[in-house]
Amino acid sequence: GAGVSQSPSNKVTEKGKDVELRCDPISGHTALYWYRQSLGQGLEFLIYFQGNSAPDKSGLPSDRFSAERTGGSVSTLTIQRTQQEDSAVYLCASSVSPGLYEQYFGPGTRLTVT
Amino acid sequence: GENVEQHPSTLSVQEGDSAVIKCTYSDSASNYFPWYKQELGKGPQLIIDIRSNVGEKKDQRIAVTLNKTAKHFSLHITETQPEDSAVYFCAASITDGLTFGKGTHLIIQP
Numbered sequence: 167g168a169g170v171s172q173s174p175s176n177k178v179t180e181k182g183k184d185v186e187l188r189c190d191p192i193s194g195h196t197a198l199y200w201y202r203q204s205l206g207q208g209l210e211f212l213i214y215f216q217g218n219s220a221p222d223k224s225g226l227p228s229d230r231f232s233a234e235r236t237g238g239s240v241s242t243l244t245i246q247r248t249q250q251e252d253s254a255v256y257l258c259a260s261s262v263s264p265g266l267y268e269q270y271f272g273p274g275t276r277l278t279v280t
Numbered sequence: 281g282e283n284v285e286q287h288p289s290t291l292s293v294q295e296g297d298s299a300v301i302k303c304t305y306s307d308s309a310s311n312y313f314p315w316y317k318q319e320l321g322k323g324p325q326l327i328i329d330i331r332s333n334v335g336e337k338k339d340q341r342i343a344v345t346l347n348k349t350a351k352h353f354s355l356h357i358t359e360t361q362p363e364d365s366a367v368y369f370c371a372a373s374i375t376d377g378l379t380f381g382k383g384t385h386l387i388i389q390p
Contacts, residue, residue, distance in 0.1 A: 170323075199377050199378075201377070201378075208369075208380055208381075208382045208383060209324070209369060209371075209378075209380035209383075210380075211376075211377030211378060211379065212377075213377075214376055214377050222376050222377070224376075225377060257323055257324070259323075268314065268326050268329060269314070269326070269378065270326065271316075271323035271324045271325070272323050273321075273322055273323045274322075274323050
């Protein structure tokens with residue numbers, strides 16, 4: 167079946183602009199995760215959603231980062247007033263349920279802030 | 281929070297030989313340990329995982345071992361092939377997001 171999809175695949179933006187990244191999880195998966203992958207920091211957890219519960223935002227690096235998940239499915243990660251250090255690959259993953267279940271990753275969105 | 285250390289950062293082996301990647305974790309409450317393979321330009325792909333109630337798991341040429349007392353786990357790849365060349369990540373989790381190691385770049389020499 168269809169895997170996790172993300173859009174856009176690449177995004178170039180100017181410093182100070184806002185960007186929105188989209189994730190479509192695997193159908194039926196209740197848990198959705200956002201991660202960031204950069205050369206200096208490796209793979210970092212940002213935020214996760216489980217069903218209709220309040221998201222775990224413990225990994226968000228600053229208040230410029232926010233995320234929503236509408237109807238328990240599609241999620242958008244928004245970065246306001248982008249900075250050059252925000253340049254990274256943003257990965258989305260989903261799983262049947264949080265915890266002891268496999269997380270399946272999408273291909274990622276490569277964000278470049280100029 | 282959880283901290284995962286992964287070694288080595290680069291591993292070069294001859295085709296057909298075995299490769300071993302080791303990870304340690306800090307939080308004894310972690311109970312799920314997946315391994316991911318990432319090829320250039322793609323997202324990480326789960327290759328094997330182990331839960332804390334199991335000491336070893338094998339899937340064809342890939343095996344993972346877990347020592348909860350020592351808080352370390354390892355990935356073993358036998359009879360390595362050129363298509364095994366990639367970056368491998370270990371991770372640990374309790375109930376929320378995964379904490380990843382820094383990755384191991386595995387190079388298979390022909």
